Amino acid sequence: MSYTAGIDIGAAFSKSLILNEKEIVSYHVMPSGKNYRETAEEVMQNALDKAELKIKDIASILATGYGASNVFFAGQQATEILCQARGIRQIFPSVRTVIDIGGQSTKVIKLDEDGLTKDFVVSEKCAAGSGRFLQVIARVLGMPLEDIGPFSLKAEKVVKFTTKCAVFAESEVISRIAEGEKKEDILAGVHAAIATKVASLVKKIRFEADCAITGGGAKDIGLVKTAEEKIAIKLLAPEEPQVTAALGAALIARGKLKEKMGSC
Amino acid sequence: MENQVRPLKMMGKLTDLVNKYWQDVWKSKKEGELVAWCSGMSPFEILRAMDINVVYPEAYGGFCGVAGISTGLCQRAEALGYSQDLCSIIRNSIGAIHGTPAKEQENLIYGGIPKPDLLFCETYCPGVYKMWEKYSRFYNVPLWVMERPRMHDAFSKEKGAHFVKEGIDELKEMVLFLERLTGRRFNIDRLSQSLVLEREANRLWWDSLELCQNIPAPMSVFDAVSHIFPYYLYRGEPQAVAYNQELKSELLDRVAQKISPMVTEERYRLYWDNLPIFFKLEEHIKKFASYGAVPVVAMNSFLYGSPEDMDPENPLESIVKLSLSVPGNRGLKGRIEFLGKLVEDYSLDGLVMQRTRTCLLNNMGQDDIMKALTEKTGLPAVVIEGDLCDSRLYSDSEFNQKIDAFMEILAQRGSRRN
Numbered sequence: 155m156s157y158t159a160g161i162d163i164g165a166a167f168s169k170s171l172i173l174n175e176k177e178i179v180s181y182h183v184m185p186s187g188k189n190y191r192e193t194a195e196e197v198m199q200n201a202l203d204k205a206e207l208k209i210k211d212i213a214s215i216l217a218t219g220y221g222a223s224n225v226f227f228a229g230q231q232a233t234e235i236l237c238q239a240r241g242i243r244q245i246f247p248s249v250r251t252v253i254d255i256g257g258q259s260t261k262v263i264k265l266d267e268d269g270l271t272k273d274f275v276v277s278e279k280c281a282a283g284s285g286r287f288l289q290v291i292a293r294v295l296g297m298p299l300e301d302i303g304p305f306s307l308k309a310e311k312v313v314k315f316t317t318k319c320a321v322f323a324e325s326e327v328i329s330r331i332a333e334g335e336k337k338e339d340i341l342a343g344v345h346a347a348i349a350t351k352v353a354s355l356v357k358k359i360r361f362e363a364d365c366a367i368t369g370g371g372a373k374d375i376g377l378v379k380t381a382e383e384k385i386a387i388k389l390l391a392p393e394e395p396q397v398t399a400a401l402g403a404a405l406i407a408r409g410k411l412k413e414k415m416g417s418c
Numbered sequence: 419m420e421n422q423v424r425p426l427k428m429m430g431k432l433t434d435l436v437n438k439y440w441q442d443v444w445k446s447k448k449e450g451e452l453v454a455w456c457s458g459m460s461p462f463e464i465l466r467a468m469d470i471n472v473v474y475p476e477a478y479g480g481f482c483g484v485a486g487i488s489t490g491l492c493q494r495a496e497a498l499g500y501s502q503d504l505c506s507i508i509r510n511s512i513g514a515i516h517g518t519p520a521k522e523q524e525n526l527i528y529g530g531i532p533k534p535d536l537l538f539c540e541t542y543c544p545g546v547y548k549m550w551e552k553y554s555r556f557y558n559v560p561l562w563v564m565e566r567p568r569m570h571d572a573f574s575k576e577k578g579a580h581f582v583k584e585g586i587d588e589l590k591e592m593v594l595f596l597e598r599l600t601g602r603r604f605n606i607d608r609l610s611q612s613l614v615l616e617r618e619a620n621r622l623w624w625d626s627l628e629l630c631q632n633i634p635a636p637m638s639v640f641d642a643v644s645h646i647f648p649y650y651l652y653r654g655e656p657q658a659v660a661y662n663q664e665l666k667s668e669l670l671d672r673v674a675q676k677i678s679p680m681v682t683e684e685r686y687r688l689y690w691d692n693l694p695i696f697f698k699l700e701e702h703i704k705k706f707a708s709y710g711a712v713p714v715v716a717m718n719s720f721l722y723g724s725p726e727d728m729d730p731e732n733p734l735e736s737i738v739k740l741s742l743s744v745p746g747n748r749g750l751k752g753r754i755e756f757l758g759k760l761v762e763d764y765s766l767d768g769l770v771m772q773r774t775r776t777c778l779l780n781n782m783g784q785d786d787i788m789k790a791l792t793e794k795t796g797l798p799a800v801v802i803e804g805d806l807c808d809s810r811l812y813s814d815s816e817f818n819q820k821i822d823a824f825m826e827i828l829a830q831r832g833s834r835r836n
Contacts, residue, residue: 233823271823272827274800276820
């Protein structure tokens with residue numbers, strides 16, 4: 155059995171995924187922490203342990219993401235844009251637009267009918283449209299990140315934010331708490347702020363259906379719902395939206411391996 | 419074969435000429451001669467014809483950016499209360515002039531900027547115009563402001579006639595103002611003679627830009643931004659003609675030998691929008707070269723209008739026409755047409771749009787231009803967030819991420835020439 159692996163070292167989370175010739179064998183997601191090199195080894199080892207494999211069993215490893223250069227044991231690298239596109243088309247072959255809400259930035263990728271990248275846009279050098287914004291707000295509200303999505307669905311109104319900056323939003327959230335606003339209404343406001351930025355990127359690229367959402371932000375049901383309203387389209391979300399780029403990386407590694415074997 | 423950066427041999431002469439320019443300006447200032455500060459497109463020809471030295475504080479921002487000191491100078495301006503949202507080229511000058519203690523100014527590149535005796539600018543850039551008003555109050559020196567209306571499509575004889583007439587009247591007033599100020603008589607024949615030289619230097623510059631239509635291009639946008647300086651600093655003088663003649667010769671040699679300034683094999687030819695990010699020039703050359711990609715043309719390289727609009731027999735009219743007809747003075751429609759022609763003439767594969775965070779003037783309409791060009795030509799485009807002089811508004815990881823992904827798109831499509 156031949157195995158390939160993809161490793162995506164993101165700004166907030168790192169992911170690894172192992173493929174055999176037919177399907178996903180294992181994957182692992184963990185916070186990226188401060189030492190990307192150590193995290194790369196750890197996230198790979200965890201996926202190997204889950205699959206009961208050793209590193210020598212993996213024929214080819216491809217790294218992607220913000221910290222890809224730290225994956226010293228990967229033989230090759232590719233961009234998140236390429237890996238994300240490849241991964242999502244494996245899960246949803248009809249997808250023509252991908253919204254990836256990551257810890258560092260939000261990317262919108264437009265694909266052609268063959269799944270090749272046609273165009274992409276990345277949010278500005280600012281945390282406001284990214285998952286980092288959600289992390290900051292979750293910390294201020296004293297809630298686990300995974301709880302804020304379901305909790306926001308209880309909102310009866312949407313608290314308006316006057317700033318687009320994540321740093322200023324932190325103090326604005328504190329002000330709203332002091333004014334007696336409910337947490338769920340504040341969260342609905344945060345989701346509306348992020349979704350508005352995402353929607354402007356999606357419209358800018360002149361998106362085409364079907365449209366999928368990936369990254370840590372796609373795990374926040376409140377954000378996905380708000381984004382669907384703002385963009386006026388149903389978004390396809392993979393079961394595990396954080397590992398699509400790692401899946402794409404493993405698939406590209408598999409393709410390159412086949413090319414190499416074929417040319418031998 | 420590994421890509422290698424091959425700077426033009428003219429680089430040495432360029433350094434010498436720029437150094438000499440600043441030495442001469444400082445010498446003149448110390449000897450009591452008049453020094454005028456000019457914005458980039460001010461009617462400097464008239465000043466030169468009246469023996470007034472010209473200094474361009476905007477160009478000084480470029481020098482400081484390349485030297486890696488501009489961000490520090492911007493911070494000095496901010497310490498005086500200027501907002502980080504203000505143009506970084508302007509902040510760079512403020513930091514050098516007001517933010518640096520007098521005793522330390524001579525340690526700045528080229529010894530800093532000599533203080534002005536008079537100021538000239540156009541209304542083209544509102545930021546510069548407002549700063550020149552401030553400098554006028556600060557130094558208590560006269561300011562002359564030239565109107566430069568935007569041409570919605572492009573300049574033409576019919577549409578521009580009214581503006582040319584107004585522009586000539588303004589220049590005549592400016593001459594009277596200078597005669598009163600200096601006590602010297604304006605000599606129009608001298609102006610005509612300098613325009614003969616300026617037109618020749620300009621023609622040679624346009625020839626050099628045209629040579630970049632060759633494959634491989636003998637000069638990149640990153641080279642052009644440096645080698646335009648002799649023309650900029652010595653307009654209307656023989657030094658600019660001599661320099662541009664030698665530059666053109668070197669480029670012709672490169673064309674004959676098929677030598678690229680950046681790569682062994684030129685795979686992708688790119689358009690670069692806006693000026694390069696001065697403080698990252700070397701790194702960006704290496705980054706593009708690693709993909710066999712060369713930014714071969716930028717609208718900014720055509721900064722000084724066409725030699726066809728220059729007629730030394732009608733010097734005042736020429737100065738006005740040059741100012742009105744530059745591609746950057748066109749509205750969206752005119753710029754899109756100009757760039758659409760560049761796409762064909764230069765066999766381009768993609769567009770890199772540098773978004774200068776603190777330049778509202780150049781950012782306005784950039785998205786519209788990009789959208790129109792990608793629709794018209796089918797070429798892919800990428801927006802790079804950057805700045806000219808403030809490195810805090812730029813991120814290496816973001817730049818690399820975008821360029822890597824853009825190069826993947828180009829690789830998927832292949833070069834248009836294959």
